[in-house]
Amino acid sequence: MTDMTADKPAASTGPARSLLKVGERTRKRNAAEKRFRMLGLAAVVFGIVALLGLMTSILSNGLSSFNQTYIALDVYLDPAKLDKNGNRAPEDLRKITTFTVQPLILSAMQTMLEERELAAEGVNAKQAAALISKEAPAELRRYVIANPDQIGETVSFDLLASGRIDGYFKGRVTMESAALDRNISPEQLMLADQLKQAGLLELRFNWAFFTAPDASDTRPEAAGLGVAILGSAYMMLIVLVLSLPIGVAASIYLEEFAPKNRWTDLIEVNIANLAAVPSIVFGILGLALFINFVGLPQSAPVVGALVLTLMTLPTIIIATRAALKAVPPSIRDAALGVGASKMQAIFHHVLPLAAPGILTGAIIGLAQALGETAPLLLIGMVAFVREYPGAPPEGFFDPASALPVQVYNWTQRGDPAFIERASGAIIVLLVFLLIMNAVAILLRRRFERRW
Amino acid sequence: MNAIKFAAAAILASTALTGAATARDQVQIAGSSTVLPYAAIVAEAFGENFEFPTPVVESGGSGAGRKKLCEGVGENTIDIANSSSRIKQSDIDLCASNGVTEIQEVRIGYDxxxxxxxxxxxxxxxxxxxxxxxxxxxxxxxxxxxxxxxxxxxxxxxxxxxxxxxxxxxxxxxxxxxxxxxxxxxxxxxxxxxxxxxxxxxxxxxxxxxxxxxxxxxxxxxxxxxxxxxxxxxxxxxxxxxxxxxxxxxxxxxxxxxxxxxxxxxxxxxxxxxxxxxRPLYFYVKNAHLDVIPGLQEYVEFFVSDEVAGPDGPLSAYGLVSDPELAKTQEKVSNRVPMGALN
Structure with missing residues (x-):
C-alpha cells in the first residue's frame, strides 16, 4: 500500500504502460514475492536439515544398541565352591554370592582358551575373564539356584561380553583408543577377534534391551528399558483413564451447559493458562499434594500419572471444546426440535460427531505426557530402579522408572557405552510417539466430518 | 454422566488402594550424584545376592538428599541420604525438629x-x-x-x-x-x-x-x-x-x-x-527405619563389607578410594552407633 501512495505522482506523469511490458512496480512486486518464497523455502529446508541432523546423530549413535555381543562359554559348576555341604538345600544355595561364582567364570575362560589353543600375548587369565560382563556371575547364580541338579555338570552359557568388547565390534572402541584406555587393552581386543573367528563370540539382536532392568555404571552392556517401558505404560494407562473422562466432562459442561458469565470466562482463561504452565510446576504441586499431604509413596507410577494427568487435562479440555464447537448448531437444533432433552441431544448426537477430534486431542496430550521428565524429577521417579513393578493395581504403587527418565539417567553416566544406550532409548521413545501420532492422524482422517 | 461417574470411581479406587499399598518393602536412597554410581553398584549387587528387592537410588544432590532424610520418620520418607560432603549442623537440627533424632554417619571411602x-x-x-x-x-x-x-x-x-x-x-x-x-x-x-x-x-x-x-x-x-x-x-x-x-x-x-x-x-x-x-564420601542412615524397612540393616552392612568397599571390591575397581579405617566403620554399623553433634 505504501508503494502505491509513494508512486502516485510518478505514475500519473510517467509514460503510458503496456500490459506486455513488465513495468518497474510490477517487477518490484514480483521480486518481493520471489524473495518471500525463497525465504519460506529456506525456512523449510533449514527445518528439514535440522531434523535430519538430529535423526542421523541419534540413529548413528543408537541403532547399535539393538545388537549385543555374546560369548559362548562352558562353565563347570564346581560343587566344592557352590555347595560346600553337598546337600543341594535351597536355603544353602541362596547363600551363594556373585563373589563366589566369579572364580568359576575365570577358570571356565582359562579352560576354554587352553582347549581351543587360543592365546593372546600379554593377556592373563583375569584379563581374559574381563572380556565377560560383570552381569555374568549374577546370571550363573540365578541358574544354579533354579537348577540345583546341574551342580557338578558343565553347562554352556551365552554370556554378555563386557561393554568395551561390545563397543569394539560396533566400532565405538578401536585399537588406538584401547591403547589409552585403562579398562581394556589392544591385546584383549585381539583375543576377542580370535574368539569371533572361532565362532564363540557373536552379535545378536538385543531383546534384553527391551526387557532387562537398568544396570549400574560398571555394566552398561546389561542395561535395558524393561522397568522404564513398564513404568511409562502404567502411567499412560492411569493418565488415560483419569484425564479423558474428567476432561471430556469438564468441556461438555463448559461448552454446552454452563451459563456464559464472567466466572466461566475466568475459568476459560485459566485453562488456557494452565496449558502453558511449565511442567516442573506440576511436579512441585505433585510433591506437595500427593506425596507430602496424601502420603502416596515416592517413585511410584501412580503419583507420576496423577501429576501428568493434571498436565494433560488442559490440552484435552481445549481440544474437546474445539471439537464440540465444530459440530454445527443445526445438529443440536434438529435433535431438540424432535423432542430430545439437552443431554440426549449432546450424548446421542453432538458427542459422537465430536469424538474423532476429542480422541486426537487425547492422544496428542498423552504423547506429550509420555515424553515428560521434569515433573517426575521431583516425585522421585528419576532414580536407579532395578525391580520390576508388580502387576496392577498394586504395581501402580511400586517404584518404577519412565522412558524419558531413563534417557536422562543414561546421559549422565561416566561410561561412554551409556551414550549408545541413551540414543537407543530415544529411538524407542520416538517410535512410541510416532505410533501415537500416527494413530491420531488416522483417526482424524477416517472419522472426521467436514461441514 | 457416565464419564463423570467413571472418573469419580477411578479417583475413589486409587485413594482406597493407597491404604493397602503403604507397606514399603524396598530401601529408598537419595542424594549426591557423586555417590550415585557407587550406591547403584552396591544396590545392584545387594539385589542379586540377597532375598530383598533392589534398593531405589535417586540422585539430586547432597544437600537435597539430606533435607529429604530430615523430612521426618515414616514410610514415605527416605531411609538413606548419600552425601559427598559432611552433614551440617543445620541439617542435624532440622532432622531433630522433625523427629529424626538418631542418624548414623557412614564413611564409605574417598573420592x-x-x-x-x-x-x-x-x-x-x-x-x-x-x-x-x-x-x-x-x-x-x-x-x-x-x-x-x-x-x-x-x-x-x-x-x-x-x-x-x-x-x-x-x-x-x-x-x-x-x-x-x-x-x-x-x-x-x-x-x-x-x-x-x-x-x-x-x-x-x-x-x-x-x-x-x-x-x-x-x-x-x-x-x-x-x-x-x-x-x-x-x-x-x-x-x-x-x-x-x-x-x-x-x-x-x-x-x-x-x-x-x-x-x-x-x-x-x-x-x-x-x-x-x-574428599571423603558419606551416607547417612535414619536409625528409626532400621527395623521397619526390610533389608535396610543388611544393605548398610553389605555396603561397608570388605568384599564390596574393600581395596579389591567393585567400588575400588570403579574408582572409589577404599577407607583404611573400614573395619571401624563396619563395627559402628553393626552396633548402629548414631552420630553425635558436630564439633
Whole structure:
C-alpha cells in the first residue's frame, strides 16, 4: 500500500504502460514475492536439515544398541565352591554370592582358551575373564539356584561380553583408543577377534534391551528399558483413564451447559493458562499434594500419572471444546426440535460427531505426557530402579522408572557405552510417539466430518 | 454422566488402594550424584545376592538428599541420604525438629578430584598456586595484589604449556566445588601469599577473597554433570576440566590427566594422601527405619563389607578410594552407633 501512495505522482506523469511490458512496480512486486518464497523455502529446508541432523546423530549413535555381543562359554559348576555341604538345600544355595561364582567364570575362560589353543600375548587369565560382563556371575547364580541338579555338570552359557568388547565390534572402541584406555587393552581386543573367528563370540539382536532392568555404571552392556517401558505404560494407562473422562466432562459442561458469565470466562482463561504452565510446576504441586499431604509413596507410577494427568487435562479440555464447537448448531437444533432433552441431544448426537477430534486431542496430550521428565524429577521417579513393578493395581504403587527418565539417567553416566544406550532409548521413545501420532492422524482422517 | 461417574470411581479406587499399598518393602536412597554410581553398584549387587528387592537410588544432590532424610520418620520418607560432603549442623537440627533424632554417619571411602585436558593436548603439571593464579579475581604479581592479568598458562609459570587459560569447574551447587575451593583455591592462595596481601588490604573474609573467581570467561562454571564437562573439553581443546577420579578412569582414552604438586592421581596416591585433592564420601542412615524397612540393616552392612568397599571390591575397581579405617566403620554399623553433634 505504501508503494502505491509513494508512486502516485510518478505514475500519473510517467509514460503510458503496456500490459506486455513488465513495468518497474510490477517487477518490484514480483521480486518481493520471489524473495518471500525463497525465504519460506529456506525456512523449510533449514527445518528439514535440522531434523535430519538430529535423526542421523541419534540413529548413528543408537541403532547399535539393538545388537549385543555374546560369548559362548562352558562353565563347570564346581560343587566344592557352590555347595560346600553337598546337600543341594535351597536355603544353602541362596547363600551363594556373585563373589563366589566369579572364580568359576575365570577358570571356565582359562579352560576354554587352553582347549581351543587360543592365546593372546600379554593377556592373563583375569584379563581374559574381563572380556565377560560383570552381569555374568549374577546370571550363573540365578541358574544354579533354579537348577540345583546341574551342580557338578558343565553347562554352556551365552554370556554378555563386557561393554568395551561390545563397543569394539560396533566400532565405538578401536585399537588406538584401547591403547589409552585403562579398562581394556589392544591385546584383549585381539583375543576377542580370535574368539569371533572361532565362532564363540557373536552379535545378536538385543531383546534384553527391551526387557532387562537398568544396570549400574560398571555394566552398561546389561542395561535395558524393561522397568522404564513398564513404568511409562502404567502411567499412560492411569493418565488415560483419569484425564479423558474428567476432561471430556469438564468441556461438555463448559461448552454446552454452563451459563456464559464472567466466572466461566475466568475459568476459560485459566485453562488456557494452565496449558502453558511449565511442567516442573506440576511436579512441585505433585510433591506437595500427593506425596507430602496424601502420603502416596515416592517413585511410584501412580503419583507420576496423577501429576501428568493434571498436565494433560488442559490440552484435552481445549481440544474437546474445539471439537464440540465444530459440530454445527443445526445438529443440536434438529435433535431438540424432535423432542430430545439437552443431554440426549449432546450424548446421542453432538458427542459422537465430536469424538474423532476429542480422541486426537487425547492422544496428542498423552504423547506429550509420555515424553515428560521434569515433573517426575521431583516425585522421585528419576532414580536407579532395578525391580520390576508388580502387576496392577498394586504395581501402580511400586517404584518404577519412565522412558524419558531413563534417557536422562543414561546421559549422565561416566561410561561412554551409556551414550549408545541413551540414543537407543530415544529411538524407542520416538517410535512410541510416532505410533501415537500416527494413530491420531488416522483417526482424524477416517472419522472426521467436514461441514 | 457416565464419564463423570467413571472418573469419580477411578479417583475413589486409587485413594482406597493407597491404604493397602503403604507397606514399603524396598530401601529408598537419595542424594549426591557423586555417590550415585557407587550406591547403584552396591544396590545392584545387594539385589542379586540377597532375598530383598533392589534398593531405589535417586540422585539430586547432597544437600537435597539430606533435607529429604530430615523430612521426618515414616514410610514415605527416605531411609538413606548419600552425601559427598559432611552433614551440617543445620541439617542435624532440622532432622531433630522433625523427629529424626538418631542418624548414623557412614564413611564409605574417598573420592579424588582430577584435572584433565584433551588427550591430544600437552601435559600439565599443576600446583594449587597455579590454579589460584589462573582463576582468582585478584592475584599476586611482582609482590602486589592486582586484577588477574594472566591469559595463558606459561605466563604463570614458564614451564607450563603456552595454552590459553580456560577451565571448566563444577558449579556452586556441586559438593565437588567446595573441595575445589578449599583444597585448590584457598590452598593455592596461601601458597603464593595472596592471603597475606588480602589481609593487608583489609579484606573482610580472607577465604572469600581467595575464592573470588575472575569473570572474564576464563573460568566456566558447569552446573551439569561430568559428561557436560567432557563435552566442553572436547569442543575446546585447550580447556581443562575438573572431574571425579572414577569418571576419568572410564574415559582415559579421551582425557589426559594433569599432576598436582607432582603427584598423578590414582587410587593408590589418594589412599596414601600424597595426592592432595580428595574428599571423603558419606551416607547417612535414619536409625528409626532400621527395623521397619526390610533389608535396610543388611544393605548398610553389605555396603561397608570388605568384599564390596574393600581395596579389591567393585567400588575400588570403579574408582572409589577404599577407607583404611573400614573395619571401624563396619563395627559402628553393626552396633548402629548414631552420630553425635558436630564439633
Amino acid at each position: 579424588g578430584i582430577v584435572f584433565a585436558s584433551d588427550i591430544n593436548g600437552p601435559e600439565y603439571a599443576f600446583t594449587p598456586s597455579d590454579w589460584h593464579n589462573a582463576l582468582a579475581a585478584k592475584v599476586m604479581k611482582d609482590g602486589e595484589l592486582v586484577d588477574n592479568p594472566y591469559k595463558s598458562w606459561n605466563e604463570i609459570r614458564s614451564d607450563l604449556p603456552a595454552e590459553e587459560i580456560l577451565a571448566f569447574i563444577p558449579g556452586t551447587k556441586h559438593g565437588t566445588r567446595e573441595v575445589f575451593d578449599e583444597k585448590v583455591l584457598i590452598a593455592g592462595c596461601e601458597e603464593n601469599g595472596a592471603d597475606k596481601a588480602h589481609e593487608a588490604a583489609g579484606a573482610e573474609d580472607v577465604e572469600d577473597a581467595c575464592m573470588a573467581l575472575r569473570t572474564d570467561g576464563a573460568s566456566v562454571d558447569i552446573d551439569g554433570d561430568y559428561t557436560e564437562t567432557l563435552a566442553r573439553v572436547d569442543a575446546n581443546k585447550n580447556g581443562i576440566g575438573v572431574f571425579g577420579l572414577s569418571f576419568y578412569q572410564n574415559n582415559t582414552d579421551k582425557l589426559r590427566v594433569g599432576t598436582m604438586g607432582g603427584v598423578a592421581p590414582s587410587v593408590d596416591s589418594i589412599a596414601s594422601g600424597e595426592y592432595p585433592v580428595s
